[in-house]
Structures are given as structure tokens and as C-alpha cells.
Amino acid sequence: MTDIPDRQTSGLGFVGQRVKRVEDERFLIGEGQFVADLNPKGVLHAAFLRSPFAHATLNSIDVSTAAALPGVARVFTAAELNAVTNSFPPLFMIEGLYTPLYKCMSEDKVRHIGDPVALVLAESRYIAEDALELIEVEYHELQATGTIDQALAPGREQLWDRADGNILGDISADFGDVATIFADADRVITRTFNCPRQTNQPMETRGSVVIVDPATGHLEIHNTSQAPHFLKWAVAGLLVNDGAFRNLSRFARNKDRRKAFSAAAKAFVSTNKQKLLEQDPAGQKSQMKKDMSFLRAQARMAMGLLASNDYPTVKAGDIGGAFGSKGSVSREDIALAAAARQLGTSVQWIEDRVENLLDGGQAREERFTVSLAVDNDGTLKGMKVDAVLDGGAYASFPVSAAVTVLLWKLYMPGPYDFKAFELNAKIVATNKGKVVPYRGPWANETWMRERMLDVVAKELDISAADIRLKNVIREENMPAAFLTGPTLDETMSVAKTLDRALEMVDFDQLEQDKAAAEARGHRLGLGISSYHEAAPGPPNFFSSAQPGSDMFLHEDGRAEIQADGRIVMYTSQSPHGQSHQTTYKQVAADEFGVAMEDIEIVWGDTDRTQFSFLGTGASRGGPLGAGVMRMTARELRNQVVKVAADMLEAAKEDIEIVNGNIHVVGVPTRGTTYADVAAKVASDQAVSTGPVFKEEMKYEGVGNGGWSVATHIAWVDIDLETGQVEIPRYLVVEDCGPIINPGIVDGQVRGGVAQGIGAVFYERHHYDDNANLLSTTYMDYLIPTAMEIPKIEIEHMETLTKGENDARGVGEGGMIGAPAALTNAVSDALGVDVLEQHLPPYRLLELAGIISS
């Protein structure tokens, strides 16, 4: 990376501006291309028959009447599709964890309401749903597990035969001298906190359109995937199931494939030598103790990948939100691809909302018993947490609930100077829909910790502000290795956001407002929460969670200038509302010194973009995705400048590019253009199309810190007559580094806070004790409207760091901070300990003592 001029922006300076969204040019006129809009001619429409029981064995299934219905092309039973697909193997294995393997359909046993047992393909979705009603299934109902208490209780019906009851994981970690710290502290305060189930609920459901090439059988899968490359590999590995011997012999006879494989394997090993050595086999050993079959499943998957030359192409177009729920490979994705391959016909599944509520992704049903060792002056010393995570029936693939526990391990002490921390976390299986990452998947650690700080403050009779100010880690003590491992960076300081947020509160006025509220029969309270989040984290973040786990986490980039001068940038991200196209054009246009419309951004197509394990998620789009855009653009610009300097007979150091005019500084009238330079190179190389300049890069990440930090303060007003709440003010002071586009960043912050408001006051994904889902429509699962979400006041700090690319992720933070600030405000308003996250009107009135619980 020599010859890179020390400049980040051209004269145009799009970065930092509130540039209007490029995406809106198609969305606002109804020309977005969402997966359901594709509807190719002749496609067969899928409908899944889903279990009406939470837990049952299947005695028999008869699809003959359904298959005979006019318009039905085929009905697949679970057994038929399972026979041609491999098991989903565990990919994240952790010491103390057992991850049960499962297939794309359920043939012997169903484990939650909505578990798929048959697949109908018909001329229309209407006919497919008619056919569902003609399938006869005989179930034998089993005792279902619907609560964390039931899952922990011995002697109940097990979801998975090899588990210890319904406990799948028992994961522990400790840092510092926990025993001594707890023994020496003035007191230990303990509380138990509960968070009920929530669901991500993007406005667009999941969907997959599998187009089969009639000549070659190649699959082109249009999918709502946040991670199209991972889906491609998953389909390739889970679909091919011809038997190990046949696969191996096919691989052995295929010289090109063999060569390509050995080259790729060599390159991978040499790039990741150190990280491979760091791998800890403890997780595999834990899994092997329970079930060796994952080795066979992984081997079959690998065989499938080796045997095939023809991996599917996955394309993700416009995606209507996800919030983490579309990062997993759905069982339906695999069933559908298998069905398309069996039939040789294009098929599509557009999930309906009831299906999405049943199994489109659920989260956050967790319990924490936390003990804080504190001194009487408010000094926080030690934290011990017993946590239980309700993982539902099936582990999401590849990022399972276990990853949340790994992140808890790193995050729980938060931005405070604890000297010791111990976590004992259990993951339990229940007869509920699958748990997926949901916007800040670990976020309940912030809720639990920040709620607990207020409990401690109250018990010690100090203020919520003072206990935070006293214990927050200040920048003068950084950079420092944080208690749990990752490096904390002095340039991104939670303390600064806390100081600033508190400055923006008039506490005298608050007392007057509280009195006024009380006079009206209301109660007003204020709540604070502070947190830091790895966005994407310092270089040692993921390896602190699991050694070597950062192996797949680099973000690759590619950029080209075509023979006609067009600049084409390829991203491995899969945007679904975050406005990547706009921000990446801003970043690249500044580097190239051209207008935004001169840049083309290519995304979502696995044939054109580079591999990415995660795609869009984990707050990577700004720091890593835009970071690699910037760096590839800079390299490419540099290549162009070299040629242009020759053409202009000048030194390349003297070249500047303004509005696409490449010229010697001060002589804009004698300039050239990208098109001219590209034409010259094309002519020199005797080509007329294709790229004439090309840059590819593996990008390991941002500079020294990688943290986003924030403090939220919420004012909550509760009407004691109705239990209704108003949020008269909500303040976010956040630091995600320099902002690429304030319009977009503000939207991310507000959207996250809105989901937090939903979680606390409106949304509960409600299963009864027998694991029957009660919230199967939007009449039951209440997503807040414009009436419930207030104006969110946002103050940005925009601290520059020492990194090459200063932008930090900002997508998840709103949702991380909001539940804590809101429940703290309720606690302040009502003067009671609030030990649960969900506070609908009746619960507020119970807490206020107006009605009895």
C-alpha cells in the first residue's frame, strides 16, 4: 500500500454530508425489487404444512389426496426431502455446549408450533394452501416445555434425547479474583431479572425464489438473505447427498476441482496459520461427548462441496428489513432448493406473517440472577451472574444462541471498572421458535447491568448519575486491556457521553416536573443507561470470545474501472435498509473525485462479489464495508493517477482530481478524465470492454479501537389511571466516530430506540406454559406506531480515532441502550425495583400498587 496520498476526500466532500438516499429514487416510485416482486413465469408456489402441536411424535402422514388436487405439482413429505439433504451441523462449538443436529424438515418428531412436516408445490399459493388442508397427519402429543423453569426442571419430556434434560449448554467464565473481591466488599446485592421473548419482525417476511436452469440444472436463488455467500455454501453443502463414496470418487475424477480445492486450502492455511493454531478443541470435545454424528454431518457437507462443480448462485436484491432475522439459513431455504432440484422446476416460497411470527426469528427470553459486590461509597468491585437463555427448539445456523453467551462473557461488566467477573450461563431447549441474533444480540447484558446499577444506587442512597460517574472507566486509564480481554480505546469513551448527557439534563426542572406529574395523577421518572459496543471491535475482540474465531471476519473488496471509464465497486455486504448504496457512493466518490452518480455499487450477487461469512450484520457496514470501499478506491485512484501523470507529462504527486477532472494542481483547463485514461489503457491493451484497472483487497479492519459508545436518558410519564405511558423526552448521546451521512445515522439510532420502546411497553412474543404461541398476528404482537414513538433527541460526539477509517457501526446501539433507560425511568417514577423488561399498562399499574398482581 505504497503511493497512497494522505487524503480522504476530494474537493466535493460527500462524506459527512446529509446526502439524499440513492435507494429512494427507486423505492419512492414503487420500483424496488424485493424477492416477492420477482414472481417468474411458471414458478411453482410453495406452502409448508406446519405442526399445530408444540411437541409431538408423528405416527403417519398421508399426502395422496393433496397430491391429487388439480393445480398441485408435487407434495413432498419431510422424509422425502430429508433423504436428499444433510443435517445442519453445529458451526460454533463452545466448551460446555451441545448443539443438536437437525434436518430441513421434521419427519419423526415436531418440536414447536410451526415445525414444517410437508411441502406443497402448486400453480398458485392459493391452491398450495388448499392442498395443505388435505394432508392427513397423525400426531401423538408429548409434554411440551414452554418456560425456562420447566426447561430447568428434571424429569420432563426431552426435546433432544442426548441432552441433559432440556439443558443444552452450561458455559462458565471468570475473570479476576472473584472469591476475594466478593469476600472483601462491604456488601453484596443480588436481584433476578427476567426478559420475555421478543421477535425481530421486519416488515418484509422471509422469501426464496429458486430458479432452475433447464439446460444445466444450475440453481439461481433469489433470497432475502443478509449473508448470501453463506447461504450459497450452505445450500451447496446441505443439498448434495449422493453418498460419501460416490461424492469422493466424483471429486477424485475431477482434476480441475481437485486443483482448485488444494490451492484454496493451501491459501487458507497459510493465511490463517496462527489463528488455526489458536483454535481451542474444547468446544468440539463437548459436542463429541454428547453426539459424534456432527463429524459425519460435517464430512458429508464437505464431501458435497468437494463433489460439485456447480454451486448455486445466490442473489439478494432489495430486502425489507431483517434486524438479524435474515442472517440465518432457514430450514425452508434448504427444503425449497432440494425440491427445486428434485423437480427441475423453479419454485418460490414467500413466507406469510403468521409463519414469520411462528419461526421467522425470536430472541431475548433470558433470566439473570446478578450479584454485585460493592463498597458502601458506591465503588463497584465484582459481578457474578447466573444466566439462562431460552434457545427455543432448533439452533439457528450458523449464528446460534451460543454466540450471545460468548458476547455476554465479553460485555457484561460494561464500561465500568469491575475487578472481578464470573458468568455461569445455561442454554435451555424449549418448544418454541428458533432464537436468532436480534439487533445487539447480547443487549440484555446492558439492560440487566444498568438496571442493577440503579438498584445498588438506591440501596446505597446515592444517585443513578453518581454511581455511573464514580465507576465508569475514564480515558486517562486507557488504552487498557478490559477485564474480559478486549482492548479499550481512549479515543472512544463512554465517560464522555455520560458527562455530556448529564450536562443536558436540568435536574432541578426534573423535580418540578415530577411534582407536576404527581399533581395530575401521573408519575414521572428519569432513567440512564450507558454502554460500549464492539462495532466492529478492536482487533482482539472476537479472539477474546473464542480464540481464532476472527478467521472468517475480514471484509473483502473489489473495485474496477471499465474500458469505458465506468467505476464499479463491489461489496460483500447485503443491505436491507441501511442505505449502503448511498454511503458507499459517498465514500468512493470522494476518493475518486467524481460525482456520486459516476460510481456503480454492486451487491448481493455471489457471482460478482467476494465471499463474506456474515454479510451485513454485527455493525460492520460502516467501519468494514465502507472502509474497504475507501481503501480499494484509493488504490485504484492511485493507479489511474500514475497513467494520467504520464499522459499529462507531470509528476503523480502534482495530480488532483476535482469533479472528475484529472489535472495538474492549478491547471484545471488542461485536464483529462477517467474515461480518457481508461480509453488509453484499453487501447494500449487492445481491449474494448471489461475492466482496465482492477483492485482487490482483504481488509482486516479498522485501527485501534472499534468501539461505539453511548449514553441514553429517558423520561417516562405514567398515567396511574390507565397505565398508559408517554415519553416526554428521550436523549441519546452517542459516539460512532465521524459520520458518513447524518441523515442515515440518525435514522439508525431512532429506529433502534423505537424497537427498545416496543420491547418495554408493547411487544411480547407470548407463549403459554404449554408452548402454544398466543401472539400469531399483529393484533397480538404490538409493534409501536407513530403515536407511541416520540421524537428522539440525538447528540453526536464524532471523536476521531487513530485508525485509518474512523467510522464505527451504529445500527445496533439504539436497541442496546433503550430498554435499560426506559425501565430505569419506570423504576424512578414508581419508586419500586423493576425486575422485568416488559411493562404493559396492567403491569405498570401492578407495580404502582393500583391493581393487585
Add this chain to the structure above:
Amino acid sequence: MSLPSATTPAGETLAINVTVNGTLLSLNVEPRHSLADVIREDISLTGTHLGCEHGVCGACTILLDGEPSRACLMLGVQADGADVVTIEGLANNDGTMHPVQQAMYEAMSFQCAFCTPGFLMSTIALLRDNPSPSEVEIREGLSGNLCRCTGYQSIVDGVETAIRLIASNSAGIDPVGEPT
């Protein structure tokens, strides 16, 4: 609007005449197909989105004889004789955006934009009936549409921008749904 009285066997269709975005169409539709499916599949106007198919999210909101209506809660045959405007019918024939579209662009109102068609339709109806709503009236007017991305502030800002754009536009908010 009249309901077809005949019951039809599966697969049979009924003829309807419906004006969509200013163009009169004669369609043969299956009696059980929702108006949303008729719009999206029979007429291939995919700008109208289906978010919940049970009338809560509002993404499928269209203007039916001028009134915002859930296309997922109606049958296509119920639109016989009606005038329907979808998101595709909002921009002018010369390609310039309707003031409400322009305002939402200026305000950077949306993110994933799946809810967008419904919000545009609800906003147009709101501002036609009340050209200068207060913020509370705007929020109430939009409360039949769910957005999961934005926290609504940017959409409220978009409506307020639209009020200013329409006030400065001699043509006012209408017409929408000119023939294309």
C-alpha cells in the same frame, strides 16, 4: 361497487372493470383472489407490498375511489367499477415525483422502504382531507401504517415537508393517478 353474486368453482374467473392509475382495465380475476394479489400478479404492479395480509401493517394501502384502503383485506372482484391508485400512479407522466414522494425523498423518510407504498397513500389522503395537520394529527393519520426501521420521526418530517411543498405548488396535492 357491487359484489358478484354468483358462486364460482375453483379456477373460474369473473370479469371486472377497474381503473388503475387512470387506465381502465378489463380483467378476469379469480373470485377469491385478494385485490392486493390482483394488483401485484394480474397487473404486475409490484410497488404495493404485502407485509401482514391481515390488515394491520398497512404496507398494501392503496387509494380506492380516493380512500386509503387495505388491498389485502379486499377481494379483487370487489374493486369492479372502482378507481384504484397505487404507488406507481403517483409520479407525473414526465417522471417528476408527486410532492409527497419528493418530500419523503428530501426528508430521507425511509430505510428498507417495504412500508413506503402504504405511507405514501396514507399521507396523500391525510393531506387532502387536512392540508395543515398538527404533528399529533400527522402521527394519528399515519398510525394505521407500521414501520419497523425508522422510529417514524423521519416520516413525520416528510409529511411536514410535503405540507410546505404542496402549499408552494399552485396545483395543490391533486391530481394523482393520471393515465400513463
